Amino acid sequence: MSRELTLDPRVDLGRGLLLPNPVGVASGTFGYGFEFEHLVDIQRLGAIYTKGTTPLPRAGNAPPRVAETAAGMLNSIGLHNPGVEHVATAYAPRFAGWRVPVVVNVAAATVEEYVDCLRRLEIDGVAGIELNISCPNIANGLDFGRDAAAAGRLVQACRAATSRCLIVKLSPNVTDIGAVARAVEAAGADAVSAVNTYIGMKVNLGSGRPVLPGRGTGGLSGPAIKPLALAAVAAVRAAVSLPVVGVGGIAEPADALEFFVAGADAVQVGTANFTEPGAAIRVLDGVVAYAEAHRLGRLTELRAVPAPQPA
Amino acid sequence: MRRVPDRLRRSDLTRTVDERGEVVAVDELDGGLVELSARLPLLAERTLPGQFAQLRCGPGPVPLLRRPFSVAWVAGDVCAFVFERVGEGTRRLAALHRGDPLDSLGPLGTGFTLPPAAGRVLIVAGGLGCAPFPLAACWARRSGREVTVLSGAATAARLYPPERYRRGDGGISVIEATDDGSRGHRGLVTDLVEAHLDASVVALWACGPNPMLATLAGAIGRADAALLPSVAEASLEAPMGCGFGTCLGCALPVDDGDGRRWALCCTEGPVMPITAVDWERLRELPPAHVA
Numbered sequence: 386m387s388r389e390l391t392l393d394p395r396v397d398l399g400r401g402l403l404l405p406n407p408v409g410v411a412s413g414t415f416g417y418g419f420e421f422e423h424l425v426d427i428q429r430l431g432a433i434y435t436k437g438t439t440p441l442p443r444a445g446n447a448p449p450r451v452a453e454t455a456a457g458m459l460n461s462i463g464l465h466n467p468g469v470e471h472v473a474t475a476y477a478p479r480f481a482g483w484r485v486p487v488v489v490n491v492a493a494a495t496v497e498e499y500v501d502c503l504r505r506l507e508i509d510g511v512a513g514i515e516l517n518i519s520c521p522n523i524a525n526g527l528d529f530g531r532d533a534a535a536a537g538r539l540v541q542a543c544r545a546a547t548s549r550c551l552i553v554k555l556s557p558n559v560t561d562i563g564a565v566a567r568a569v570e571a572a573g574a575d576a577v578s579a580v581n582t583y584i585g586m587k588v589n590l591g592s593g594r595p596v597l598p599g600r601g602t603g604g605l606s607g608p609a610i611k612p613l614a615l616a617a618v619a620a621v622r623a624a625v626s627l628p629v630v631g632v633g634g635i636a637e638p639a640d641a642l643e644f645f646v647a648g649a650d651a652v653q654v655g656t657a658n659f660t661e662p663g664a665a666i667r668v669l670d671g672v673v674a675y676a677e678a679h680r681l682g683r684l685t686e687l688r689a690v691p692a693p694q695p696a
Numbered sequence: 697m698r699r700v701p702d703r704l705r706r707s708d709l710t711r712t713v714d715e716r717g718e719v720v721a722v723d724e725l726d727g728g729l730v731e732l733s734a735r736l737p738l739l740a741e742r743t744l745p746g747q748f749a750q751l752r753c754g755p756g757p758v759p760l761l762r763r764p765f766s767v768a769w770v771a772g773d774v775c776a777f778v779f780e781r782v783g784e785g786t787r788r789l790a791a792l793h794r795g796d797p798l799d800s801l802g803p804l805g806t807g808f809t810l811p812p813a814a815g816r817v818l819i820v821a822g823g824l825g826c827a828p829f830p831l832a833a834c835w836a837r838r839s840g841r842e843v844t845v846l847s848g849a850a851t852a853a854r855l856y857p858p859e860r861y862r863r864g865d866g867g868i869s870v871i872e873a874t875d876d877g878s879r880g881h882r883g884l885v886t887d888l889v890e891a892h893l894d895a896s897v898v899a900l901w902a903c904g905p906n907p908m909l910a911t912l913a914g915a916i917g918r919a920d921a922a923l924l925p926s927v928a929e930a931s932l933e934a935p936m937g938c939g940f941g942t943c944l945g946c947a948l949p950v951d952d953g954d955g956r957r958w959a960l961c962c963t964e965g966p967v968m969p970i971t972a973v974d975w976e977r978l979r980e981l982p983p984a985h986v987a
């Protein structure tokens with residue numbers, strides 16, 4: 386007797402971006418996908434969120450750029466990337482032939498630069514845009530992410546510049562993440578992702594200095610931040626009715642399930658890709674097996690935090 | 697005249713596999729060196745001398761990241777790694793027992809280059825820089841080259857044992873130096889290079905602390921061009937988040953003709969042409985904190 390599947394794994398993030406399943410890979414932890422092509426079946430992923438892409442190529446910060454912490458890591462990569470032109474001409478044609486949707490993560494310094502990048506990405510192969518207003522590792526990387534009014538103005542301008550699904554990636558380094566989420570919802574975002582990394586520091590007592598250079602801070606990611614990220618996702622869920630993409634410390638199927646309970650519609654696996662290239666696929670298989678075992682039709686049935694009613 | 701730098705190469709990730717192996721032995725060598733060997737058939741079959749594997753140090757989230765280790769030697773389907781207990785990860789690996797599982801992601805990175813010309817390969821190893829060379833020396837011998845290893849460490853106890861470089865091959869000669877003179881030449885291993893760098897040397901391969909490699913690079917820069925081997929390569933180190941070019945965490949300063957830039961140690965290295973590394977800029981950076 387063939388077993389009947391109960392789960393519909395698809396997730397609609399809006400504006401035509403229908404993810405084949407809820408488990409994607411987080412920006413900055415999966416390159417542009419090619420790096421993993423020989424290690425995992427990337428076409429099975431729910432989405433690939435690319436490395437943060439800027440108007441011009443960026444060489445990145447001086448090393449050391451990564452430092453391990455208890456159950457986590459700090460990074461200060463500084464948006465090392467080939468720039469939007471290269472992504473548009475050399476990578477997007479490859480994405481266009483993939484089954485997995487590719488969402489390009491975009492970071493810039495001014496509204497005009499964000500808008501220019503988005504216009505350049507109105508091409509085949511770009512399934513959506515993840516607006517990075519939350520990079521803690523470049524000067525002014527958080528200017529938009531920390532100020533609800535500025536975030537709203539940026540999203541409004543970006544909304545007019547792109548026909549793609551616009552996902553805004555929120556920073557957890559704020560007092561009220563719900564307020565920023567509400568501002569970007571009102572400005573026309575299709576979805577939000579939460580969270581980017583937490584500002585952190587590691588000190589080397591031997592040298593009497595922080596391990597990371599410059600300001601000495603970096604972005605904390607990995608299992609260490611999962612409880613913080615869950616709380617942030619629940620706060621965002623309670624604030625907006627948009628789809629929420631949960632990210633932060635997911636390494637096991639159970640971690641992902643906890644994000645659905647907290648209110649996520651989809652998730653991203655980040656740092657875990659570094660230690661286990663097949664982590665996201667394993668998380669996906671585990672989530673689907675759980676849903677089948679519990680006869681779930683949709684993963685959102687796990688939700689314990691209700692979304693507000695749309696106004 | 698400044699020598700035109702050799703270009704960096706890029707690793708071939710199509711050969712990389714995530715493989716669960718089994719520990720065969722954990723050997724305590726003198727001076728705190730540990731040699732871990734494990735049955736890892738795919739890594740054994742695919743690795744090139746100078747390449748590395750990312751080893752998982754335990755099942756849980758602490759320590760989180762894998763640790764990179766050069767493949768020290770291969771015998772049948774067994775691969776070995778040489779390290780010191782410098783932190784939590786290496787302590788856990790050293791505490792493994794025969795039969796324990798060991799997760800390896802590899803081979804990764806670039807390997808050493810052996811030019812087609814007949815002649816001698818000169819290896820310069822400082823301290824833990826011995827790690828890639830038993831395999832590399834054996835490969836050069838099998839390819840019909842003579843091999844001289846200049847092996848240096850702080851003290852005699854910390855020298856990687858010469859018979860382990862040779863692994864039964866008398867054609868590999870090992871010449872030693874110690875900082876305290878407890879064995880061989882008293883002083884730096886780089887002191888020995890000039891005497892051994894003659895026209896018969898077709899390749900120079902080096903691995904060790906950055907100051908040692910920088911000294912070597914300086915000597916090569918000054919040497920008579922007629923004496924320079926066509927290949928002069930160094931294996932470098934950087935803190936790594938992933939090992940396969942996605943975290944962009946392992947930046948090293950290079951200048952290989954496209955101007956000064958950051959190269960990734962894990963995919964454009966760890967083996968780089970010694971003239972392509974920006975040694976001056978590297979010296980100004982804080983030392984790599986590898987645990």
Ligand SMILES: Cc1cc2nc3c(=O)[nH]c(=O)nc-3n(C[C@H](O)[C@H](O)[C@H](O)COP(=O)(O)O)c2cc1C
Nearest residue numbers: 411412413437460517580581606607633634655656
């Ligand atoms: C090395 C590294 C680089 C990252 N680069 C970016 C980036 O370019 N853009 C972005 O929006 N997020 C970036 N992130 C944040 C991740 O996408 C993710 O939000 C965060 O790491 C939390 O998830 P995790 O704990 O599963 O890694 C980066 C994270 C890491 C560890």
Ligand code: FES
Nearest residue numbers: 938939941944962
């Ligand atoms: S270690 Fe991640 S890019 Fe090199």
